[in-house]
Amino acid sequence: MKKEIRMALAQIDSKLGDKTGNIKKIEKNVLKAKKKGAELVIFPELTLTGYVVRDQIYELAETIPGPATRTIETIARKSNMHIIFGMPEIDEKTQATLHNAAVLVGPKGLIGKYRKMYLPTHSVFEEKRYFRPGYQTAVFDTELGKIGLIICYDIFFPEVTRLTRLNGAQLIVCISASPAVRRTFFEILTLARAVENTTFLAYVNLVGIEDGLQFWGGSRLVGPNGKVLVQAKYYEEDFVMCDINYEDIKPVETFVPALKDLRPELFDKLKSSAEQL
Amino acid sequence: MKLASFILDLDWQDAVTKIKRFISSYVEQSGAKGVLVGLSGGIDSCTVAALSALAIGGEKVLGLMLPEKETHNAKDIKHAKLVAEKFSLKTKMIDITSTLRTFYMSIPDFDPASKLCMGNLKARTRMIYLYYYANKFNLIVCGSSDKSETMMGYFTKWGDVAADISPIMDLYKTQVRKLALHIGIPKTVIAKPSSPALWPGQLAEKELGIKYELLDLILYGLEHFMNVEDIARQLGIEEKTVEGIKRKWLSAEHKRRMLLTMKLEYRTIGTDLRLSRNP
Known part of the structure; x- marks a missing residue:
């Protein structure tokens, strides 16, 4: 397992419902990251389809593995890269x-997946209408270290x-589709989650406007000491590179x-109090 | 929550940036050549026209001025031209008096005494012109409705509210005034009393029966789930005033959410046939 890795946060504007176009965009960014020496590229939540696809989600969702993940696997294999992205999944069973x-x-192919546990269904969000929540956290032991995955609203639940x-997990990746407000x-929460867990936290948010929702970008890597190590632009597509040295975790934990x-x-106690709420 | 005017303050530059992005992104995604705004010379339409020009360039914005004899107001026309010049947008003026007269004469049961019917006819006639030119030049109709009048139902169904996008509909009137000031709309435009110009001498605040400064705080409270008693107590007004506003707000939902049918089949338009509105 590597102690140091270089990665890219690819803050893209996915085109609604255009899986082919969005995969092309993913590929372009992967190749760009490769050229800059990255081993891992992270894309936002529901990168494959865009966020506000509403009922189209039923026809856009794919199994994992499925056609989209196989195409991304080919991109990863050819470029010798690791890729994290978001997509709607239809359960195989x-x-x-x-x-x-x-x-x-x-x-070497598909490493794993994480199913979002907390599905916002309030204000402008309607995720529970479409999705079943996941019940497992996800940590993968990879060549690039132990990587954990969470999605957007999960971050509100420590x-x-x-x-x-x-x-x-030494690197927790939070992919997101968070609107401006x-x-x-x-x-605040990206800093808090990194500090309270002494971990690296990479946050990658969508940009663009979908159905009046404006996604704010601002993707960032936060160190275990709460320092923002790199920060992407607000609201615009952006691509930022950053390095991680896992050895930085130990002195912070001390x-x-x-x-x-x-x-x-x-x-x-937390469990019993929550049950009584 | 403390209801006071400062609560309506926003980071105006941030709001302008977001609105500009909203307009330009919609125009780009729709493949339209630009934006069309019904330019009355009032604060809302002047602000939307200016924001559109700031978003996509004045040469891609057409301000359509539609005066008519009954409500003709030289000052409004002057203000519209002033803003058009300042923000370098194109304008076109069409007098719609004869079209209105034709309507009046051709509707068998036309009643000149009914201000409401006549006024709404006027608003809808303006809409017809806007969409004619939008179709002709492949433009997006950019509406000028603000949150105060939209919440109150103070607009004509299928009339002035008809638009493809409504960039300032999430801002109360007093917020529009501040944003207008921020982008450089002339103070004379901002300060003058608002009017839908459906009949002579019509003034918004007079018809609504309340000043926008107070109305906006009441609406803000209702938006934030405050109860009538709290709002009235905080603003030092009678509960029946707040109740009246709340009733108007709730009863106007039929004007805001259109295309109502009943459920007969699997997926129904307007309820559970849910698609993204992106062009």
Whole structure:
């Protein structure tokens, strides 16, 4: 496992419903990242289709593995890169239930997927209308380190990131489709989740306007000490490179031992209080 | 929540940037050649025309001025021209008096005493002109409705509210005034009393029965789920005033959410046949 990796945050504007066009855009950005020496490229939530596709989601969703992931696998294989992107998944077994998924693909093929656990269904969001929530966190032991995946609204629930970290993730990737009025929340929460878990946190958000929703971009890599190591532009497509040295985690954990000082008995209390809410 | 005028303050430059992006992105995605605005010379239409020009360039914005004899107002025309010149947008003026007269004479049961019927006819006639020119020149109709009048139902169904996009519909009137000031709309335009110009002497605040400064705070409170008692207490007004506003807001939903049918089949337009509105 590598101690240092170089990666790219590809903040793109997906075209609604245009999977072929969006895969081309993914490929273009992967090749660009490759040229700049990156080993991993991260794309936003529902990169494959765009976010506000509404009922079209039923015809756009694919199984994982499926046609889209196989195409991305080919891109990853040819370029010898790791790629994380978002897509709507239709469950292989039921062939009927949908999930909002993040997919990790490497040079050797599909590594794994994560199904979004917290589906916002309030204000402008209607995810529970379409998706079934996931029930598992996801951490993958890769050549590039232990990578955990979460999606957008999951970040509001510290237990998701916590569990992902406790399962070994050193880099937690949060792919997102966050509209403009929510920017402050994410800018705070990305810092908080990184610090309270002494982990690297890469946040990659969508840009563009879909059905009146304006996605704000602002993708960033946050270090385990809460420092924003790189930050992409607001609202516009952008592509930023950043480096991670996993050895930076240990001295932070020594300085602010957020993991060492965890109190497991509080989780039981948290559970019983939440059940009584 | 404390209801006071500062609560309606926004980062105006940020709002302008977002609106500009909204307009330019919609025009680009739709493949249209530009934007058409019904330019009355009032604050809302002047602001939308200016924002459109800032978004895509004045040469791609056509301000259609549609005066008619009954409500002819030289000052409004002067203001429209002033804004058009300042933001370098194109204008076209068409007097619609004769079209209106033709309508009046050809409708068998036309009643000149009914201000409402006549006024709405006027608003819808303007809409016909806007969409004719939008079709002719492949333009997007950019509406000028603001949040105050839209919440109150103070508009003509299929009339002044008819548009492809409505860039300032999430801003209350007092917010539009501040944004207008920020982008350099002349103060004379901002300061003059608003009017839908459906009949002579018509004034928005007089018809609504309340000043926009107060109305906007009431609507803001209702938008934020405040109850009538709290709003009235905080603003030092009678509960029945707030109740009246709330009733108007709720009862006008039929004007805001159109295409109502009943459920007969699998997926129904307007309810569970849900598609993205992106062009």
